[in-house]
Amino acid sequence: MKAVENIDQNYLIKQLPTPTAFVGNSGVVMDASDSWLEIFGLVPTKKKRKLNILDFFPEAKDFQNNNALSIRHKYISNDRICHFESSFTPWFDDKENVLGSIVQTRDITSEVEKELEIECLNNILKYKSEAAKIGWWEYDALTEEIFWCEETKRIHKAPESYRPDINEAINFYKSGFSQNRISMLFHNAMTKGQSYEVDLIILTFKGEERWVRTTGKPIFKDGKVVKLFGTFKDIHEQVMAETKIKENQQLLTTLIDSLPLNVYVKDLESKKVLVNKAECDYLGKNAEELLGKSDFDLYGKEMAQISRDEDLEVMKHLKPILGKETESAKKDGKTTYFLTSKIPRFDLDGRVNGLIGISMDISAIKKKEEELQNLISITTIQNKKLINFAHIVSHNLRSHSANFSMLLEFLNYEENKEERDKILKMLNHASDNLLETLENLNQVVDVNTKTPQLKKQLNLHDSIVKAQQNIVAFSEKNKAQIINNIPKQITVSSVPAYLDSIILNLITNAIKYKKPSVDPVITVDAFLENNQVCLRVADNGLGIDLEKNGDKVFGMYKTFHQREDAKGFGLYLVRNQIEAMGGTITIESEVDKGSVFNVYFNEENE
Amino acid sequence: MKKMNSIFIVDDDPITVFGIKKMLKPITDCSDVQIFQNGKEALEKIKERMGGILPDVIFLDINMPILDGWGFLDELISLNIQQPITINVITSSIDPLDLEKWQFYKARCPHTLNFRNKPIFKIELADLGYINVAS
Numbered sequence: 001m002k003a004v005e006n007i008d009q010n011y012l013i014k015q016l017p018t019p020t021a022f023v024g025n026s027g028v029v030m031d032a033s034d035s036w037l038e039i040f041g042l043v044p045t046k047k048k049r050k051l052n053i054l055d056f057f058p059e060a061k062d063f064q065n066n067n068a069l070s071i072r073h074k075y076i077s078n079d080r081i082c083h084f085e086s087s088f089t090p091w092f093d094d095k096e097n098v099l100g101s102i103v104q105t106r107d108i109t110s111e112v113e114k115e116l117e118i119e120c121l122n123n124i125l126k127y128k129s130e131a132a133k134i135g136w137w138e139y140d141a142l143t144e145e146i147f148w149c150e151e152t153k154r155i156h157k158a159p160e161s162y163r164p165d166i167n168e169a170i171n172f173y174k175s176g177f178s179q180n181r182i183s184m185l186f187h188n189a190m191t192k193g194q195s196y197e198v199d200l201i202i203l204t205f206k207g208e209e210r211w212v213r214t215t216g217k218p219i220f221k222d223g224k225v226v227k228l229f230g231t232f233k234d235i236h237e238q239v240m241a242e243t244k245i246k247e248n249q250q251l252l253t254t255l256i257d258s259l260p261l262n263v264y265v266k267d268l269e270s271k272k273v274l275v276n277k278a279e280c281d282y283l284g285k286n287a288e289e290l291l292g293k294s295d296f297d298l299y300g301k302e303m304a305q306i307s308r309d310e311d312l313e314v315m316k317h318l319k320p321i322l323g324k325e326t327e328s329a330k331k332d333g334k335t336t337y338f339l340t341s342k343i344p345r346f347d348l349d350g351r352v353n354g355l356i357g358i359s360m361d362i363s364a365i366k367k368k369e370e371e372l373q374n375l376i377s378i379t380t381i382q383n384k385k386l387i388n389f390a391h392i393v394s395h396n397l398r399s400h401s402a403n404f405s406m407l408l409e410f411l412n413y414e415e416n417k418e419e420r421d422k423i424l425k426m427l428n429h430a431s432d433n434l435l436e437t438l439e440n441l442n443q444v445v446d447v448n449t450k451t452p453q454l455k456k457q458l459n460l461h462d463s464i465v466k467a468q469q470n471i472v473a474f475s476e477k478n479k480a481q482i483i484n485n486i487p488k489q490i491t492v493s494s495v496p497a498y499l500d501s502i503i504l505n506l507i508t509n510a511i512k513y514k515k516p517s518v519d520p521v522i523t524v525d526a527f528l529e530n531n532q533v534c535l536r537v538a539d540n541g542l543g544i545d546l547e548k549n550g551d552k553v554f555g556m557y558k559t560f561h562q563r564e565d566a567k568g569f570g571l572y573l574v575r576n577q578i579e580a581m582g583g584t585i586t587i588e589s590e591v592d593k594g595s596v597f598n599v600y601f602n603e604e605n606e
Numbered sequence: 607m608k609k610m611n612s613i614f615i616v617d618d619d620p621i622t623v624f625g626i627k628k629m630l631k632p633i634t635d636c637s638d639v640q641i642f643q644n645g646k647e648a649l650e651k652i653k654e655r656m657g658g659i660l661p662d663v664i665f666l667d668i669n670m671p672i673l674d675g676w677g678f679l680d681e682l683i684s685l686n687i688q689q690p691i692t693i694n695v696i697t698s699s700i701d702p703l704d705l706e707k708w709q710f711y712k713a714r715c716p717h718t719l720n721f722r723n724k725p726i727f728k729i730e731l732a733d734l735g736y737i738n739v740a741s
Contacts, residue, residue, distance in 0.1 A: 391701055395669070399698035402724030403621045409727045410628060426621050559671035568671070 014044065022091060023053045024100040025064055039084060039105055041077060053103065063088045063101050072108070083112040126150075135232040139166065141190065141225055152232045155212060157204035174201040174209065185216065189228055193218045199235060211239035262338070262359040265345060270294050270311045273354065282336070282361070303329055314342045314355050325362070337366040385448075392556045393441060400434040440569050444556075447498070447576045455493045455581065460526050460535060461486040467503040471511075480511045480520040490526050492533045492601040498577040502535075505570040506597050510539035515592070535599040543591040553587055608734055610636035610662050616648040616678065617641075617667035622696065622724070626665050629729045644670040645678030652685070660689050663734050668697045668704060679711050679719075691717040692735035698724040 010031060013022070019036035021029050029051035034044040040056060053060060056073075063069050069088040074081050086105040090098050126149075129135060135152030139145070146166050153162055156172060164172075170186065173179040178200035185196040197215040204210055216230035256263045257277040265274035275290045283290060283298060295304035314321055320343040329335045338359040347353045407427050414420050464484045468475070475482060492499070507522060514520040518540060525536045544553060552558040554575040559568040578585045582602035589595035613636050617623050623641055630639065638659070642648035645666075652660060668675035675695060682693075693715070695708055700723065712719045720733060 395699050395701070398700065399619065399724060402698045402726075403619070403625075405725035406625045406727065407621065409725075410625070422624075426624055430621055 019105040021053070021103040021105075022100060023063070023088075023103055025098065027052045027054045027063075029053055030100065036103075036105055039075060039082075039107075041075070053101075057086065060088065064090075064098065069101075072112075081109070082107060083109045133234055137169075137230050137232055139228040141227060148232075155204075155210070155232055155234045156202065157206050157208070159205075162205075172202045172204075174203055178202070182214070186228075189216045189218050190225055193220065193225055199239065210234060210236040212236070260360075262357075262361070264357045265354060266294075266311060266357065267354040268315060268352075270308050279359075283330070298331070300329065300331060310342060311355060314344050315352050318344045318352060320344060326359070328359075335363075336361055337363045388556075389444065389448075396437050396441070397434070400430060400437060403430045404434075440567075440573075443573060444576050447573070447580050455495055457491045458494055458496060458499055459488075460490045460492055460533070461488050463499055463503055464524050467500065467507055470504065471508060474508065475511055478511045478514060478520060480514070480522060482507065483521070483523045486524060486526040486535075490533060492535070494581060494601060495577075498581060501577055502574050502599060503537075505574045506537040506599075509570060510537060510541055510595070513539075513541045513595075515540070515542055529600070533601050535601070536596060537599075538594065538596040540594040543593050543595050544587070544589045545591050546587070546589055554585070607635050608633060608731070608736065610634050610734065611659050612636065612638040612640065612661040614640045614642065614648055614651070614661040614664045616645060616664060616670070616675070617696065618643045618670050619667065622667065625726065626696075626729070629726070633729060633731070634734065645673030645675060645681070649673065649678055649681050652682070652687075656685070656687075660687060661691060664691060664693045666693055666695050668695065668699060676707060676711070679715065682717075683711075683715055687717075690735070692720065692733065693717055694720045694722050694733050696722050696724060696726065 013020070013031045014034055016033035017035065019033055019039055021032035021036045024030050032051075037044050042051075053063070057063075057071050060069060060071060071086050071088075072083065073086065074083050076082075084105050085108045086103050088101045088103055091100045091102045093099050129149060129151045133151060133155070135155055136149045137152050138147045140147075144166060146164055146169050148156070148158075148162075148164060148169075150160065153160060156162075158164070170179065170183055173182045181198060182200060185194075185198060188194045189196060195215070195217045197213065199211060199213050201209055202212050211234075213233045213235045214230060215232075216228050218225040219227040219229055259276065259278065261276075262279040262282055263274075263276040264272050264279050267273050271292050271294045272290050273292075275287050280287055280290060290298075295307045298304070299307070310321060313319075320341065322341045324340050326338045326340045327335060328338055339362050340357065340359045343356045343358075344352050345354045345356050404427070407423050407430065411420065411423050411427075414423060461484060464482075464486060468482055468484070474480075507524075510522045511520050521540050523536075523538045525538070527534055527536070546553070549558070554571050556568060556572040558572075575585055578599060578601075584600045584602070586598045586600075587595060588598075613630065613634070615623050615626050617626075627639065630636070640648075640651060640661070642651065648664070666675045666678060673681075675697075679693070697704060705721065708719065708721045712721075718735060722733070
């Protein structure tokens with residue numbers, strides 16, 4: 001072998017820059033470049049050594065029969081992993097006989113590392129895509145091909161083998177808004193290079209509607225869009241949950257705003273964090289003005305403190321206040337009655353974070369209650385009057401009828417003419433008495449049943465003057481002096497006949513019950529008390545012992561003085577007439593000093 | 607014919623007074639029958655006669671001016687009179703309240719207190735303080 005013997009040649013091989021080895025058919029390394037030996041950590045030497053290629057590449061057993069063998073291998077030196085690729089190429093003699101193989105080894109460390117990195121990135125991307133359920137897609141503008149990742153297919157519920165084209169991909173979007181929109185966005189991305197992100201509805205492979213969020217981003221090359229890349233995410237549950245939340249919120253808002261109750265939520269500092277429409281209307285402010293405000297900003301200090309104390313009690317002891325009747329005075333002074341409930345409110349961890357308040361305006365009910373109470377007391381009074389009247393009727397009529405019975409019984413047995421005449425005279429007398437009693441009772445019934453009669457504005461001063469003229473003979477006979485102090489402009493609303501009767505009775509009584517030795521002086525006056533006219537008739541007469549007879553003064557057939565003409569009817573009638581008009585009458589009196597009667601005309605009853 | 611020392615009729619109704627007097631005539635022999643318009647007049651007469659001749663029987667109306675029957679009884683009880691008197695409350699009232707009042711006074715009054723509803727056609731011996739032992 002002359003080539004082998006050529007030392008120059010051998011020296012050339014030694015210097016080859018590409019790591020190269022020449023291997024004989026037996027696998028013996030016949031020669032190798034220094035660079036090749038270095039790869040395997042061998043120091044070049046002039047000494048002959050016996051190396052077999054199979055020691056380096058056990059897998060290369062058949063290298064002689066393989067004319068394009070390529071082996072990847074690595075070598076670890078100094079903690080560094082180096083990757084290599086060795087290719088076996090047959091080596092011929094001039095007769096084209098295979099003498100062995102030329103092994104060329106290439107350092108591919110950086111290539112392998114890059115490959116590993118890409119693989120790793122791909123894995124991360126895949127994992128991310130799976131974990132985040134975000135798929136991706138890619139569209140090649142040149143080939144007009146679209147690629148979907150596995151997740152994107154999963155979201156479309158498409159089989160893994162599915163390969164869509166661009167039209168199919170767009171047809172997945174629900175026809176109408178979603179499809180029109182994606183078509184436009186896709187077109188804009190391609191032609192104008194605009195990115196997009198949009199939430200739309202698709203119909204999956206199985207025909208099910210799903211909300212998805214899709215994005216698209218153009219990739220440019222030389223100023224032209226060559227690709228679109230985008231993500232694809234199933235947001236159906238999220239959208240549904242949001243919709244549900246919105247619906248629930250809408251329901252809740254509608255509900256609390258339509259409730260005829262004041263509803264509010266307060267935080268731990270009793271500041272309002274939610275108010276409904278009724279609460280806003282009640283306070284005359286809109287929600288924005290009320291949120292963050294405490295009762296101290298909205299009510300008087302005292303009211304606010306009461307409310308704050310209640311709040312603290314509820315939040316401290318976690319015991320709700322239910323249906324408590326409260327009174328709320330606004331800063332403008334208007335009072336409203338509420339039925340208030342305060343319920344502790346908890347956060348998701350079960351810690352108290354404020355309270356929910358519900359107040360029902362019961363002012364109207366309260367007013368009704370008051371009216372009812374008034375009505376009851378009126379009814380009670382009426383009932384009392386009725387019983388009293390029934391009693392009077394039965395007593396008086398009964399006493400007359402008893403007299404008739406007795407006298408008639410006498411008449412039955414009486415034979416004496418003189419005695420019979422006497423009894424008949426008595427019967428006549430009894431009959432007259434009965435008639436008078438009936439007439440009196442009739443008058444009272446009239447007063448109590450015929451009202452409300454037409455009331456008129458009557459001048460009090462003139463009415464007194466009229467009464468004075470009517471009793472001029474009577475008062476002159478008794479040397480009575482009547483002083484009319486009533487201001488000329490004062491008028492009262494009264495039934496004319498009643499006013500005449502009241503004045504006449506009071507003045508004649510004052511004259512009738514004069515002290516025997518003193519000429520009667522009667523002072524008539526009128527003034528305003530609590531916005532109603534009070535007529536006052538004062539005398540210097542006998543007076544009445546009110547301690548003994550106070551309850552009987554205005555009773556029927558009650559007399560207090562020894563007088564023939566005392567019937568005990570005048571004051572009873574007067575009281576009935578005044579009360580029928582909604583007024584009241586009072587008396588002040590002291591024995592031997594005189595009496596004062598006060599008549600209050602109820603002007604409010606108009 | 608019962609002999610009586612004194613009889614008082616306290617009533618402001620002349621017809622009733624006439625009737626009582628007429629009914630007394632056939633059964634009693636009494637020269638001192640006194641008539642009063644109200645409780646006050648009768649009470650004054652009794653006070654005047656304290657230690658002297660007091661009425662054996664009083665016919666007492668309830669509804670009277672100035673001092674009514676019940677007021678008269680109050681005063682009479684407070685006078686603490688030892689001599690027994692028969693008092694007949696005469697009234698046209700059928701009010702149960704008046705009957706209750708009578709029972710109230712009957713329990714407090716040391717004298718005999720009868721209750722008679724009008725009309726009265728006859729005065730019984732019991733009304734004059736005579737207990738009918740036979741019955």
